[in-house]
Amino acid sequence: MQQLSGSAKENKITSKLQKRRGLLSKVGEIRVLVVSRDSSSFAQDGPDVEAADSPVLGASFPFPVPCAPKKDKKLLIRSHGGRVQASVLENGILVEHYSSGITDTSVGNIYAGKVSGILPGIESAFINLGEEKAGILRLPPQNKKGAPRLRYGDPVLVQVTKDPRGHKGASLSSKISLSGRFMVLMPSSSTVGASSKLEGRERARLRKALNEILPKGEGAIARTAAAGCSKEALENDYEALEKCWRDIEMRYSRLASSGRYPALLKSDSDLALKLTRDVFNDSFSALQVQGREFEKVKAYVGEMNPELLDRVKRWDPSLEEEDIFDHYGIDEQLDQGLERTVELPNGGTLVIDKTEALTAIDVNSAKFSSRSGEMENTATKCNIEAAKEIGRQLRLRDIGGMVIVDFINMHLESDRQLVLSALQKAMEGDRSKHAIEGMTSLGLVEITRKKLGQGLVESFSRECENCHGRGLIISHEPAKATGPKDRPSPQV
Numbered sequence: 001m002q003q004l005s006g007s008a009k010e011n012k013i014t015s016k017l018q019k020r021r022g023l024l025s026k027v028g029e030i031r032v033l034v035v036s037r038d039s040s041s042f043a044q045d046g047p048d049v050e051a052a053d054s055p056v057l058g059a060s061f062p063f064p065v066p067c068a069p070k071k072d073k074k075l076l077i078r079s080h081g082g083r084v085q086a087s088v089l090e091n092g093i094l095v096e097h098y099s100s101g102i103t104d105t106s107v108g109n110i111y112a113g114k115v116s117g118i119l120p121g122i123e124s125a126f127i128n129l130g131e132e133k134a135g136i137l138r139l140p141p142q143n144k145k146g147a148p149r150l151r152y153g154d155p156v157l158v159q160v161t162k163d164p165r166g167h168k169g170a171s172l173s174s175k176i177s178l179s180g181r182f183m184v185l186m187p188s189s190s191t192v193g194a195s196s197k198l199e200g201r202e203r204a205r206l207r208k209a210l211n212e213i214l215p216k217g218e219g220a221i222a223r224t225a226a227a228g229c230s231k232e233a234l235e236n237d238y239e240a241l242e243k244c245w246r247d248i249e250m251r252y253s254r255l256a257s258s259g260r261y262p263a264l265l266k267s268d269s270d271l272a273l274k275l276t277r278d279v280f281n282d283s284f285s286a287l288q289v290q291g292r293e294f295e296k297v298k299a300y301v302g303e304m305n306p307e308l309l310d311r312v313k314r315w316d317p318s319l320e321e322e323d324i325f326d327h328y329g330i331d332e333q334l335d336q337g338l339e340r341t342v343e344l345p346n347g348g349t350l351v352i353d354k355t356e357a358l359t360a361i362d363v364n365s366a367k368f369s370s371r372s373g374e375m376e377n378t379a380t381k382c383n384i385e386a387a388k389e390i391g392r393q394l395r396l397r398d399i400g401g402m403v404i405v406d407f408i409n410m411h412l413e414s415d416r417q418l419v420l421s422a423l424q425k426a427m428e429g430d431r432s433k434h435a436i437e438g439m440t441s442l443g444l445v446e447i448t449r450k451k452l453g454q455g456l457v458e459s460f461s462r463e464c465e466n467c468h469g470r471g472l473i474i475s476h477e478p479a480k481a482t483g484p485k486d487r488p489s490p491q492v
Ligand SMILES: [Zn+2]
Pocket: 464, 465, 466, 467, 468, 469, 470, 471, 472, 491, 492
């Protein structure tokens, strides 16, 4: 929004309200401009292909956009004070951050669970995992032939597909999948496929290779990282996963027959290895590791991607004379990712607010300076800068669900298209599933995005006990009646 004063400000507020109301009442007809979605990332060629893009299995976008300048991507891993932290940098700018212990997800964990309740009405069962909350397993329709009937107390082999959130327990599946470097093995499915992010001919090659490698009755999806990999590399990956699966099965049946369940059978808790497996690929110029994780990471890359081994480097703080995070300014960039307001290069700002239903991002031109001096031009330029930063902030903060961006009003349709395509481009490197809807005539854009982890702000903060996150102190007297001295200092 432009900077306004006096009565103009009131008009502004009214028009904002109308805008928001308009969004709610006119859903459907307001999508004036629609960004063409990248159809390939939504294409599905089997029921399980989506799994190849899910958080545990997600692989990064492998194909650079033809007109985009080549990005220098680095993965940094630091073990420090008993905690592992990892950052993805693009041209020196922090775009993703992970921290062991706080951003841990239970997605992918495999348990020998215990049925602790059956809800026939919604065809689900509560499964005790030995964790704080019971998980929820969707059951196949009970009348379906061959569907195993679960009874209270039964053991069941399950995998977490969604982290517990709020009062809801983790979502579980009884179809286990195991992620390797190049494939996701699905021992109880017969689907063979390849990530929809791969190019057509490569997908066909990989599918053929998988069909030759896999025994009948086992399924697998080639991951994006498999692009260009040899059949031998696929075979090695399969063998490692198969061994892991046999080990899980054996331990499960041992625990189930002796009644020693619930128990955790497998967890993807090694952050350094998990990120090396899921994120590091040919598009990265370096993987720099400070601390004891180095040997492990190096051995893993040496085994799985020997051609990338020369990009794996140890960072020795005593030789480099500084900590790797200090060198790249990670802490400052992280602090920025926790602020409500984000400054844009030319004086504009983003204000990011999370509500129960959605995250609202307000674009302000504030002191935005543009040499041309024309209002329309200024609005568009500021919006384009905002769009670029929004792409980065969504990834860095790992914001999920619905996001509504309130751009500065622009009158020309061509300008709106410019802003939308800048936003689309900014989100291209995001390995999380996302979609950008069109822009309304009043400049609102709706984005949906799937969270990869717990979220940066959620990881590094907790709700204020005094106001439960609302940021207000409620009084039974009108606020003016209390002098500033009597009022407790606001705690937000
Ligand atoms: Zn508070």
